[in-house]
Amino acid sequence: MLTAEERQEIEAEMARYPTREAVCIDAMKIVQRHRGWVSDESIRDIGELLQMSSADLDGVATFYNLIFRKPVSPHVIMLCDSVSCWIMGYDRMRDHLTARLGIRFGETTADNRFTLLPIVCLGACEQAPAMTIDNDLHGNLDPARIDRLLEGCE
Amino acid sequence: MTPEKPLTKDIPSNGQALDLAGYEHAGGYQALRKALRNMTPQKVQEEVKNSGLRGRGGAGFPTGLKWSFTPMGTDAPRPKYVIANADEMEPGTFKDRYLMEGNPHGLIEGMILAGYANQSDVAYIFVRGEYKLSQERMARALAEGYSAGYLGKRILGSDYSLEMYLHISGGRYMCGEETALLNVLEGKRANPRAKPPFPPVSGLWGKPTIVNNVETLANVPHIINHGDGWFQGLSHTKDAGTKLYGASGKVKRPGLWELPMGTTMREILEEHAGGMRKGLEFRGALPGGASTDFLVPQHLDVPMDFTEVQKAGSRLGTGTMVVLDDQTCPVGMVSNLIHFFAQESCGWCTPCWSGLNWAKQILKALEDGEGSLGDLETLEFQTKFWAPGHTFCALAPGAAEPLQSALKYFRDDFERHIRDKGCAFQRR
Numbered sequence: 001m002l003t004a005e006e007r008q009e010i011e012a013e014m015a016r017y018p019t020r021e022a023v024c025i026d027a028m029k030i031v032q033r034h035r036g037w038v039s040d041e042s043i044r045d046i047g048e049l050l051q052m053s054s055a056d057l058d059g060v061a062t063f064y065n066l067i068f069r070k071p072v073s074p075h076v077i078m079l080c081d082s083v084s085c086w087i088m089g090y091d092r093m094r095d096h097l098t099a100r101l102g103i104r105f106g107e108t109t110a111d112n113r114f115t116l117l118p119i120v121c122l123g124a125c126e127q128a129p130a131m132t133i134d135n136d137l138h139g140n141l142d143p144a145r146i147d148r149l150l151e152g153c154e
Numbered sequence: 155m156t157p158e159k160p161l162t163k164d165i166p167s168n169g170q171a172l173d174l175a176g177y178e179h180a181g182g183y184q185a186l187r188k189a190l191r192n193m194t195p196q197k198v199q200e201e202v203k204n205s206g207l208r209g210r211g212g213a214g215f216p217t218g219l220k221w222s223f224t225p226m227g228t229d230a231p232r233p234k235y236v237i238a239n240a241d242e243m244e245p246g247t248f249k250d251r252y253l254m255e256g257n258p259h260g261l262i263e264g265m266i267l268a269g270y271a272n273q274s275d276v277a278y279i280f281v282r283g284e285y286k287l288s289q290e291r292m293a294r295a296l297a298e299g300y301s302a303g304y305l306g307k308r309i310l311g312s313d314y315s316l317e318m319y320l321h322i323s324g325g326r327y328m329c330g331e332e333t334a335l336l337n338v339l340e341g342k343r344a345n346p347r348a349k350p351p352f353p354p355v356s357g358l359w360g361k362p363t364i365v366n367n368v369e370t371l372a373n374v375p376h377i378i379n380h381g382d383g384w385f386q387g388l389s390h391t392k393d394a395g396t397k398l399y400g401a402s403g404k405v406k407r408p409g410l411w412e413l414p415m416g417t418t419m420r421e422i423l424e425e426h427a428g429g430m431r432k433g434l435e436f437r438g439a440l441p442g443g444a445s446t447d448f449l450v451p452q453h454l455d456v457p458m459d460f461t462e463v464q465k466a467g468s469r470l471g472t473g474t475m476v477v478l479d480d481q482t483c484p485v486g487m488v489s490n491l492i493h494f495f496a497q498e499s500c501g502w503c504t505p506c507w508s509g510l511n512w513a514k515q516i517l518k519a520l521e522d523g524e525g526s527l528g529d530l531e532t533l534e535f536q537t538k539f540w541a542p543g544h545t546f547c548a549l550a551p552g553a554a555e556p557l558q559s560a561l562k563y564f565r566d567d568f569e570r571h572i573r574d575k576g577c578a579f580q581r582r
Contacts, residue, residue, distance in 0.1 A: 018359060019341065019359070021340065021341040023341065024341040025324045026321075028324075029283075059343060060324075060343055063500075064324030066283040066323075066325035067325075081490075082245035082494055083245045083491055083494070084402040084403060086486075087402075087404065087476070087477075088402075088404070120245065121444075123243070123282070123285065125247070125400070125408070126400065126401075126408040132284060137287070
């Protein structure tokens, strides 16, 4: 079941587009903002509200990098793996993060604090290597800075 | 005289956004007042056409010409749409983020003027999902714009109305492709559409739609304020205006600079980026993002504009350079690029989804020392297989550019990976 709040936010988006279907990406992002991810049940509920089949909606959901169809931990780390970051030391940042967290890309730490994901160019190439933690951008990374950022997460 | 920097001169140096009061104080929304009071939509179109403004998203299509395809008059299909393409996802590119974070009203005013020129009814700013700060600042500026009467019904008391909304992307490189972007706004996967019809005639929900890049739109208020002749005078070469140039990679001062269009690669790299880091030599650069052909030391004096970079065998693209130094492996760099394109391919056209993955595997094998002699011929064949005309959109043709040029300029490095069974470069 969508909460009243989720439903209200989705309906507010409907005023901005002439069709219900057009709201589907926003709707999934709204649910994800409240729950962290988009479950099969949420897909069905959003589909009912927007008059879309679960299959159509899932086809859209799985196309996009930032819609999560699996649970993630409270802190989502996305490390840029595109060209400028690669030149500036992506490999070392990846090795440091995976070793420190003890997980590979796509995994969540055993204490459910961090999920690590790869991401394409963050548009922060002048401060490469870069990553985001919970959508906040952090550039000019080195292992010590990564450690401080991770320690700063609640 | 210091060259003029209309796009960036008012951006605060403290990292904050220029707010509405600051923007108005700097002359903001005067172009909109001038257009609504004294200019017909046709006149605005004409002024932009005469200015020589070309699309800053990478393709360089003349903006005024694009607008001239919009059906006008009372018979035109409604509603008409105008969209800012702020889905900046070309690897190596970070210029539109800077404009949105620093001067969000500059983009909004440009969009309203584009909307007025094409008599659009609804505007969407399509911002990439990862640009959190841009989203926040654009949203705040939109609210300011509405409360000051620059947006909504009967703008500044004129007959012109425009609603403007922010769309935050779900995240995928393909969303930046003009027609794929339209599909996304309709709530679909970001697959490209067949062209023609082109969006100015049949775009969002089949209605006339103008899609322009952020930097392109940000130029429009200045063209309306100062005129087409002024705009042409800003550049060093035939292509008009200023350009946001950038450099990333192992230069001393990676960054972004607004300079006259046609500034040479040498001036950007040596004067503004401070040259290469100590102990490193310049080997080449992608002049305008991942999907442009490498330029090499012999091209350093090429003026960076659409026409001249094309003559040198590449494209200006987004104007933000990715620099390759002599301690970084060109094969590894191209492997990283093709991995990106293969991953971001939407899967619609076979040369793209199949060909890019094939090339990705070959490049990985080369890096791992498992390449064989025929691999380079296969890669060359692939770049021809991805050429324009074989696919619906420019993703695969764009991917071909760094690969084909790397095979040309860095062939020894590819052959050495085969001969020596691996990469001789130190890990970064």
